[in-house]
Every structure is written in C-alpha cells, then in structure tokens.
Amino acid sequence: MTINVPQDILDALTDVKMPKLAPEPPSDAVVEAGAVKIPVFRADCVVVGSGAAGLRAAVEMKRRDVDVTIISQSAWGGTSACSGSDKQTLHTANTADQGDNFLAMAESLRAGGAMDEDTAYIEAVGSQRAMGSLQFMGLPLPQAETGAILRYQTDHDEVGRATSCGPRTSRLMVKVLAEEALRLEVPFYNQTTAIRILTDGEGKGRKVCGILTIRARERSETNPFGLAVFQCPLIVLAAGGPGELYRDSVFPNGCFGSLGLALEAGVDLVNITESQFGIGTRREGFPWNLSGTYVQTMPYIYSVDVEGKEHNFLAKYYRTTQELASNVFRKGYQWPFHATRMLDFGSSLVDLAIHRETSAGRTVYMNFNRNPEPVDGDLPFSLDRLDEDVTHYLRRAGANQDMPIDRLRHMNPLAIELYRRYKIDIAVEPLEFAVNNQHMNGGVAVDIWGRSSLPGCYAVGEAAGTHGVTRPGGSALNAGQVFGTRVAEHIAGSAEATRGAEPAFEAPLRDAVDWLNGFLRTEGAPDPDIVRESVQARMSDKAGILCTPGDVAEALAEAQALNAEIRGAGMAYHRAAEVPRAIQWQQMALASEAVLAALDHFIRNGGGSRGARAICDPDGECLPDTPQGVLEQYRFRRERESHKSNQIHVRLDGEEIRISERENRRFDPSQKPAFERDWPDWLTGQIYEKGPAGND
Incomplete structure (x- = not known):
C-alpha cells in the first residue's frame, strides 16, 4: 500500500518560506580611520552567522536581556537553511524497544574518538531541552498518536535516535528560530561580511573589542569599500563550515565559514583534519x-x-x-x-x-x-x-x-x-x-561553555570543533542547539556582557584599515578566481577521501607557497563589490594551509585511516577486495587506537602554522551532582566559572 500525502502538505514541508527581515537600526556613531569614515554599531554581543546555531544563541541571549545583534553575509543562505540537513538526533527517552540513557548517547557521540567526554555528555543531556524548545517554537516534529517522537536509525547510530521533518528539517529549524528572533526584536544586519576580529591588549590580557565588516550599503566617496565596525566585547562565531574549501562539495555556494577569520585573530582550531564526504x-x-x-x-x-x-x-x-x-x-x-x-x-x-x-x-x-x-x-x-x-x-x-x-x-x-x-x-x-x-567536524576549539582561546570569542555550530572523528547523523544540528543555549547562559549568567565601559576599538580599527588598504591591489596580485581554483583543486584531489603521505606533503608545500605569495603581493580586485570575496579567498587559502598542516602532522606521526579519509600506504595493513581481486593501489593504514584519545590543535603564530596535541578532556560519570551541595553554585553563578578554557 502506498500512502498518499496531500499535495498541500508536501508543499508546506518543501517550500519553506523564510520570514522577512525587520528594518535595520541605524548606526550609533561614525569614526574616522585615516581618510575613511566608518559607521559604528554597538552591542554587548555580535553573532556572526544566521543559521540554526547562531539564531539559537541570539534568541537565548535576548531572552536573558543581553543586547545581542546578528550579522550575516546572506540571511537564510547558509548550510542549515539551504543544504540537506534532513535529520535531528536526540535522546530516545528510554523507550523499551530503543532503550537509551545520557551516558549511552554520550558514548555514541564520542565513539569515533578525538572528542572531549564532557562535551559529548553535555550534548546528550541538552538534546531533550533543545528538541522540546524547538517544538514549542513550532518545529513540526513527527509524532505517534501517543505523543512520542517518531525515530529511525541514521549513520553511526545503532539505537535509532534520528527524527526528521523531511528533507527541509534544518531549514524549518532556521525558520522557527528566525521568527522567534524577529519577535524578540533582535537587530539583524544582512549582507554584512565579517573580515577582521578586532582585539585590544597583549598576551593573556588580549580580548575582543569589535569586528570589522563590509556592507555594500555603506559605500560612499569617504568609505569606498563599505566598511562598518561593530563595537562589542563579545562575539559568537556561527558562520558554519568552510564549504568553499573543496571543488567537489555539497555545500551551498558562498559558504566560507570563519576558520581563516579565527586563525588571523590567534584563535585555536581543533580537529580540522576531520571532515565528512558522501x-x-x-x-x-x-x-x-x-x-x-x-x-x-x-x-x-x-x-x-x-x-x-x-x-x-x-x-x-x-x-x-x-x-x-x-x-x-x-x-x-x-x-x-x-x-x-x-x-x-x-x-x-x-x-x-x-x-x-x-x-x-x-x-x-x-x-x-x-x-x-x-x-x-x-x-x-x-x-x-x-x-x-x-x-x-x-x-x-x-x-x-x-x-x-x-x-x-x-x-x-x-x-x-x-x-x-x-x-x-x-x-x-x-x-x-x-x-x-559535506561537513567539517573540526573548527574553533571551545570549552564546555563554547568559549574559544581568545577571551570574548565564542563559537557554536559547525564553526566549533566539537564533533570528533565520526558522529551520528543529525548530531551536528543538536550540538549547535545545545551549545547555542549554553553560550547564551554563560554570557548572561557570568556577566560577560559588559554594559558599563565600552571596549576601546579605535586603534585596532585603524590598524585593520591600514592593512586592508595595503593588501588590496588593482594589479600585480593573485586574482580571487585563481586562488579559488588552486585551493579547491588541491583539496579535492589531494585531501579528499583518498590520501597518500606524499600527496598531502606536496599539497601543504603548495598551500604554503600560495599564502607566501598572497602575503607579499596582496589580493587583486577590480571593483569595490569584489573586495569581500578577495578577503574571503585569502582567508580560505589560509584555512586550507591549516587543514593540510594538521593532516600532514597526523600522517607523519603514524596517523591511520579514520573518519572521512583512507590514508593509502604501500605498507598499510588494510586491503579492499573485489570479486576480480584486491585493490592494491588502495591499500591503507589501519586507524591507531591511541590516536582516538588525542586532539590536534592548530594556531597561527605570525606567519607560521603551529601544531600541538592534547588529550581529550575526561568525564567521570561517578561524580554525580548532589542537590544540596551544588545548588549554591547555580544560584551564585559559580557554575559558569567551572570548566577548562578552550586552549587548556
């Protein structure tokens, strides 16, 4: 028997119309940097990105009375709104036929290794709350007549934790979160491309003081590139993954993510060797x-x-x-x-x-x-x-x-x-x-509250490197919802959102504008299209599902040479509208070198085949077979069990990519919370001071 679903129902779940944005609030002031007059927008926190994770963070902050603003290169144009995120993974509520508990789900989330145990437990515990609140906002999750959410088995999931509203699940999530953000009157600045994180201070005292952007509507004779600065002590990176990194990609066009942006600000990245292909x-x-x-x-x-x-x-x-x-x-x-x-x-x-x-x-x-x-x-x-x-x-x-x-x-x-x-x-x-x-499992290194190694900078969603090597399908959406909420809780509960003295940003802004003016060239510099072709071909051909030690080492040398050329010659542009892409391709070239440096480090230190890639090696222990004989050219290394307990961190130090490793953070389930002992920490906000920093 074939079930006939009425066409109007199919239409509603396929043609998901996104809400119309509210008018943008005007700038608060104008500041001069050299000869350029730049509008200034002020907020306690700026969320960079308008996908499901960023919107969740913004909504939860606004509910907690944080003055939050969203900026987006293209509203509703990111991965969660446009690509095939068709499922959400959640705790299965101890149903008899698909029994579960938070520890079991956490073990499933981190089963592939290179994932912090506390992060996995947090994502498991937070999944029910994330789902319940999305239902409250109107997400049409399918139910049985008893009210139980319908579930099925997905990749890397042997229990059956996935549920779906159809192929537009993540877009529907974006829709209900966007409607809530608009209802709460969260300011939203569209067609706004973040190009530089501004920081003040030195060493351990360095912290976020704003973010420099490009907005076409701000172009004028005194501001030819359309620069705008958002003065803020806090930012949340939620711009998704580096979708433009590969030629063979299922990401929507124009998804650059924020890996290069974060690297240039001295932010640690983690697990960027780990992607998904399919x-x-x-x-x-x-x-x-x-x-x-x-x-x-x-x-x-x-x-x-x-x-x-x-x-x-x-x-x-x-x-x-x-x-x-x-x-x-x-x-x-x-x-x-x-x-x-x-x-x-x-x-x-x-x-x-x-x-x-x-x-x-x-x-x-x-x-x-x-x-x-x-x-x-x-x-x-x-x-x-x-x-x-x-x-x-x-x-x-x-x-x-x-x-x-x-x-x-x-x-x-x-x-x-x-x-x-x-x-x-x-x-x-x-x-x-x-x-x-299809997806990068790595990203910005964060702690249990979503904090990065740079004070004032948080990361959520695919921008955050919380997923480890492999993960159940749909758990990335869950992670974004859980950590979007936790970031908001930390910012509001720890008084991170400073409503007193505004951070000084003028000097860092002038430095950024001076760099930009010297970096952009009308001739004699690499063209963004040439950089795109070089980066994407190298990553797809030498760092895809099949890698060899020699190919990766060669690709790294090529990426280093490209970035050296860009640092020396800048990037070409022919008209003001091309400037954002020129900056983004410079950042993507840098991200590419970082990925290849981490992958080369992993392979040179005996790294085997795990997650997304087979490390092909004539001395490998594993050999695919076919009825016509073995595929000797695809002999590959076995994964090393010891590598599951470590994570590879990447940081830009001057012009050099620095690689380090640390062990996964542990979580001891025997150390159970005690109500009388732990309630005061909740009441006083001490829980927000607990937990390791992202660069520990």
Missing part, C-alpha cells in the same frame, strides 16, 4: 545529500562514458546482486565514506567505486525507474533476496513496491518533491551525482 548532487545544480530513503529504495546506479556507453560498474565490486543491492541500501544510514567499510565488501565500496568512475571521466547516475542490474552470472534483483537487515527495514516500512520510485514515493514523497522544486523530476529522469565534501 554521495550527493553537485553544487553546480542543486547540491543535496543522497542519504536516507534515496538509496534505501535501491535505485540502479550506473555510469556513462564519453561515448555514451552505460556501465553497471558496481557489479565489479560485489560478489552477488543481493550483496550489491543491500550495500546500496545501507548507504542510507551509513552515508559518510568510512575507510573500514571498504573492507569485507562493505557499503563504502560504493563510494570508492563512484570516486573511481568520476576520476576516469565518467558521469554517474542513479535511476529510480530501474532496479539494480545483476552481477554477471548471478540472479537478477529481487526484494526476496536481500540481506536480513534490509529485508527487516523494508518490511517494517511497507516498502514492497516493484520499482525504486514507487518505494520512494511510499517511504518519502518529500524526497521527490524537493528535486522537482529545482526542475529535476527524479520520477522521470536519472539523477547525476558524485562523492562530495
């Missing part, structure tokens, strides 16, 4: 992850060469049609590439095969009007011949229809509607796709 449609069209029911329907996956010939290429990697189809299905909840799943004919052989096809110049498609073609010499595809876990899932879902498109229409009609909105009818035509970069 199958999705290309960013040149409509970028979207092809996880969940897209592959659980088991469409036919094939490639087409330059002569137009079709290739059933997956049949070369699996021994039987049953094995092939079952592993295509498993990509639904084993979506990210993982080196170990290339072994024993696992699901990441699908990613490797697709990667090899595209590298050979072939175009890969999935066709929902055809079932998988058989492996040579084996029986044809049949729903009666699938692995037990696949059969169980499909039977429980009632997905026994003959064709993949009918199974998809039954299990998730929103998946079809979504592509139709972008003029792609997967019910009629094959869908082109590839293996793409």
Whole structure:
C-alpha cells in the first residue's frame, strides 16, 4: 500500500518560506580611520552567522536581556537553511524497544574518538531541552498518536535516535528560530561580511573589542569599500563550515565559514583534519545529500562514458546482486565514506567505486525507474533476496513496491518533491551525482561553555570543533542547539556582557584599515578566481577521501607557497563589490594551509585511516577486495587506537602554522551532582566559572 500525502502538505514541508527581515537600526556613531569614515554599531554581543546555531544563541541571549545583534553575509543562505540537513538526533527517552540513557548517547557521540567526554555528555543531556524548545517554537516534529517522537536509525547510530521533518528539517529549524528572533526584536544586519576580529591588549590580557565588516550599503566617496565596525566585547562565531574549501562539495555556494577569520585573530582550531564526504548532487545544480530513503529504495546506479556507453560498474565490486543491492541500501544510514567499510565488501565500496568512475571521466547516475542490474552470472534483483537487515527495514516500512520510485514515493514523497522544486523530476529522469565534501567536524576549539582561546570569542555550530572523528547523523544540528543555549547562559549568567565601559576599538580599527588598504591591489596580485581554483583543486584531489603521505606533503608545500605569495603581493580586485570575496579567498587559502598542516602532522606521526579519509600506504595493513581481486593501489593504514584519545590543535603564530596535541578532556560519570551541595553554585553563578578554557 502506498500512502498518499496531500499535495498541500508536501508543499508546506518543501517550500519553506523564510520570514522577512525587520528594518535595520541605524548606526550609533561614525569614526574616522585615516581618510575613511566608518559607521559604528554597538552591542554587548555580535553573532556572526544566521543559521540554526547562531539564531539559537541570539534568541537565548535576548531572552536573558543581553543586547545581542546578528550579522550575516546572506540571511537564510547558509548550510542549515539551504543544504540537506534532513535529520535531528536526540535522546530516545528510554523507550523499551530503543532503550537509551545520557551516558549511552554520550558514548555514541564520542565513539569515533578525538572528542572531549564532557562535551559529548553535555550534548546528550541538552538534546531533550533543545528538541522540546524547538517544538514549542513550532518545529513540526513527527509524532505517534501517543505523543512520542517518531525515530529511525541514521549513520553511526545503532539505537535509532534520528527524527526528521523531511528533507527541509534544518531549514524549518532556521525558520522557527528566525521568527522567534524577529519577535524578540533582535537587530539583524544582512549582507554584512565579517573580515577582521578586532582585539585590544597583549598576551593573556588580549580580548575582543569589535569586528570589522563590509556592507555594500555603506559605500560612499569617504568609505569606498563599505566598511562598518561593530563595537562589542563579545562575539559568537556561527558562520558554519568552510564549504568553499573543496571543488567537489555539497555545500551551498558562498559558504566560507570563519576558520581563516579565527586563525588571523590567534584563535585555536581543533580537529580540522576531520571532515565528512558522501554521495550527493553537485553544487553546480542543486547540491543535496543522497542519504536516507534515496538509496534505501535501491535505485540502479550506473555510469556513462564519453561515448555514451552505460556501465553497471558496481557489479565489479560485489560478489552477488543481493550483496550489491543491500550495500546500496545501507548507504542510507551509513552515508559518510568510512575507510573500514571498504573492507569485507562493505557499503563504502560504493563510494570508492563512484570516486573511481568520476576520476576516469565518467558521469554517474542513479535511476529510480530501474532496479539494480545483476552481477554477471548471478540472479537478477529481487526484494526476496536481500540481506536480513534490509529485508527487516523494508518490511517494517511497507516498502514492497516493484520499482525504486514507487518505494520512494511510499517511504518519502518529500524526497521527490524537493528535486522537482529545482526542475529535476527524479520520477522521470536519472539523477547525476558524485562523492562530495559535506561537513567539517573540526573548527574553533571551545570549552564546555563554547568559549574559544581568545577571551570574548565564542563559537557554536559547525564553526566549533566539537564533533570528533565520526558522529551520528543529525548530531551536528543538536550540538549547535545545545551549545547555542549554553553560550547564551554563560554570557548572561557570568556577566560577560559588559554594559558599563565600552571596549576601546579605535586603534585596532585603524590598524585593520591600514592593512586592508595595503593588501588590496588593482594589479600585480593573485586574482580571487585563481586562488579559488588552486585551493579547491588541491583539496579535492589531494585531501579528499583518498590520501597518500606524499600527496598531502606536496599539497601543504603548495598551500604554503600560495599564502607566501598572497602575503607579499596582496589580493587583486577590480571593483569595490569584489573586495569581500578577495578577503574571503585569502582567508580560505589560509584555512586550507591549516587543514593540510594538521593532516600532514597526523600522517607523519603514524596517523591511520579514520573518519572521512583512507590514508593509502604501500605498507598499510588494510586491503579492499573485489570479486576480480584486491585493490592494491588502495591499500591503507589501519586507524591507531591511541590516536582516538588525542586532539590536534592548530594556531597561527605570525606567519607560521603551529601544531600541538592534547588529550581529550575526561568525564567521570561517578561524580554525580548532589542537590544540596551544588545548588549554591547555580544560584551564585559559580557554575559558569567551572570548566577548562578552550586552549587548556
């Protein structure tokens, strides 16, 4: 039986209209820096970014009477509003068939290693509160008639902690949070690009005093670039991940994140070696992850060469049609590439095969009007011949229809509607796709309250490096909601939001403007487009799912040379509108060097294959196998268990990238809170003084 969902319901969950922004408050003053007259905006705290995590932080601060302002390069244009964040992971409330507790969820969150134990526990405990408040704001999480939230299994999740409003889950989260921010009258400055964190003081006394931005509407004869400064003692970096780092990416265009911005301010980064890669449609069209029911329907996956010939290429990697189809299905909840799943004919052989096809110049498609073609010499595809876990899932879902498109229409009609909105009818035509970069698990190093190594600077969402090596699908959204709330609690509860003396910012502002004027050149400097091509090609070709020690070392040397050239020659621009992109590509080049430096350090110190990447090495212990023989060129190192307990930190010291390591912070569950003992700490705000700083 196919469930027919009325079209108006499908439309409402697919065409999610975002609210109209309120008029922007005027500037508070004008300051001169050299010959430039720059408007000044004042606030206790500025949130950089308008995604789900940043909006949560702003809403929670405003509720606590913090004078908070949001700035955004493009309102509702980031990852959580535009990309395939289709699920939220939460604590399963001890249901009998999917039993859970906070410790178990914390262990699942940090199972991949390189994640602080206290952070994992905080995210587990905070998940229920995050979900409940989102429901209160109107997020339409699906429920059973008993009121229980409907859940399912996702990647790196053996319990079934995921829930979904459909493919637009994260956009719906942004919508309800944005509506709440507007209701609370949080000032919002759109088309505002942060280019420099301003700091005052030296050494351990250095702290945030503002942030320099570019706003097109501020351009004038006395301010040709459109500079604007936000004077504030606190900032929250919530601008997402470095989506422009890779050529092969499922990030929306223009997602630069804030890694380079943070590095230039001397902020520590952590775990930036750790990313996620998986199958999705290309960013040149409509970028979207092809996880969940897209592959659980088991469409036919094939490639087409330059002569137009079709290739059933997956049949070369699996021994039987049953094995092939079952592993295509498993990509639904084993979506990210993982080196170990290339072994024993696992699901990441699908990613490797697709990667090899595209590298050979072939175009890969999935066709929902055809079932998988058989492996040579084996029986044809049949729903009666699938692995037990696949059969169980499909039977429980009632997905026994003959064709993949009918199974998809039954299990998730929103998946079809979504592509139709972008003029792609997967019910009629094959869908082109590839293996793409999707998420960075690393970012700014933070403590249990979201504080970075720079006093006054916090980070939340994908900008924060809290995720470790692997994480259950949807837990990144949960982390952003939990830490958005905790940042607000810390800022309000610890009196970090200084309402007294305003921070001095004039001298740092003049220095930043002098640097900008000397850095931007109309000729004789690298062009942003050339820098983009160089960075993206290097990262995709040498730091993607397959890495070799030599390739990474070579890529690092190339990145260092590029940044040396940029430091010496500056960046080119031809008109004022190009200045923000010129700055962002300079910062992206710096972030690229930082990622490669950390990855090179990891590999040179014996780092093995974990998370997103296979470290290919002729002396590696692991060797993928196929029915036609072993894939010797993809022999890879096994992950070193000892590396799971450490994290790699990165800091910019002058012109040098400095690498260090520290052990994961521990959490002792036996040290349980005691009401009478600990209540005074809550009442007096002492809890906000506890916990290690981000650079400890």
